[in-house]
Amino acid sequence: MELPRIFRSDVQHDLQPDFRQWFAGGLGQYLLGREQQLISRIVPELFGYHALQIGQVVPGELLAGCPIRHRCVVDVTTPEVAGMSGLRAEPEQLPFAKDSLDLVFIHHGLDGARSPHALLREAARVLIPEGHLLIVGFNPWSLWGLTRMFRLPWAELPWLRRPLSPQRLADWLALLGLEVVGLESACFIPPINHDSIRRRFSWLEVLGRRYWSQGGASYVLLARKHVSCMTRIEWRPGTRYPAPAPVLATEARVRRWMMDADKNE
Numbered sequence: 001m002e003l004p005r006i007f008r009s010d011v012q013h014d015l016q017p018d019f020r021q022w023f024a025g026g027l028g029q030y031l032l033g034r035e036q037q038l039i040s041r042i043v044p045e046l047f048g049y050h051a052l053q054i055g056q057v058v059p060g061e062l063l064a065g066c067p068i069r070h071r072c073v074v075d076v077t078t079p080e081v082a083g084m085s086g087l088r089a090e091p092e093q094l095p096f097a098k099d100s101l102d103l104v105f106i107h108h109g110l111d112g113a114r115s116p117h118a119l120l121r122e123a124a125r126v127l128i129p130e131g132h133l134l135i136v137g138f139n140p141w142s143l144w145g146l147t148r149m150f151r152l153p154w155a156e157l158p159w160l161r162r163p164l165s166p167q168r169l170a171d172w173l174a175l176l177g178l179e180v181v182g183l184e185s186a187c188f189i190p191p192i193n194h195d196s197i198r199r200r201f202s203w204l205e206v207l208g209r210r211y212w213s214q215g216g217a218s219y220v221l222l223a224r225k226h227v228s229c230m231t232r233i234e235w236r237p238g239t240r241y242p243a244p245a246p247v248l249a250t251e252a253r254v255r256r257w258m259m260d261a262d263k264n265e
Contacts, residue, residue, distance in 0.1 A: 048068050
């Protein structure tokens with residue numbers, strides 16, 4: 001007997017092509033400009049030898065101010081970004097060794113990925129200890145996120161699809177051994193496509209940065225990978241290990257030590 005479905009689950013598909021088309025428009029370019037301002041303030045402080053960008057939704061290079069010289073971008077289609085090496089691969093199956101990259105940058109990759117958990121696991125795997133993970137995504141707790149409550153059934157806006165809140169993302173990162181060290185947001189105006197009307201709400205940018213710093217349309221999150229220093233001891237059945245030597249000196253041992261000292265004199 002087939003059970004009735006109360007909630008219909010849509011097939012999870014890659015939203016990167018939709019993001020590329022949306023970022024080419026006026027509103028997408030405005031949001032991209034605000035994101036670049038935040039990224040340009042963060043990446044100059046990130047050092048290392050190898051940096052990786054997962055996914056490409058905009059044609060320009062977003063890590064231009066990063067001091068890391070060797071920069072690579074990975075996407076399902078062969079990416080072409082000036083100043084970066086292009087590599088065609090699945091973001092959920094990165095062709096890099098474990099603990100080999102100093103910086104991993106995800107620009108709206110979690111918002112459009114088929115499996116964001118798998119993407120985060122791969123990013124954490126290839127990061128070296130104390131390496132940095134930089135994530136940019138749509139913020140559901142913003143004026144843009146409130147649009148989801150009043151959206152029309154035929155609305156096809158990218159930030160309405162699968163937004164991931166910074167709070168939930170921080171929980172996922174903690175399970176992977178990454179600690180959030182910084183969080184900022186950008187673009188505090190409503191999602192208005194007309195340039196002339198959007199300029200009239202420019203005063204919200206000043207108020208948002210001052211009184212609602214984490215309520216922008218997109219967030220930029222920086223995390224650092226930590227590795228435990230504890231050494232794992234393997235135990236095999238039937239193996240007997242010697243008892244550890246006593247640390248504290250008992251009364252009998254002290255008396256014996258004093259007797260030996262008197263004999264030597």
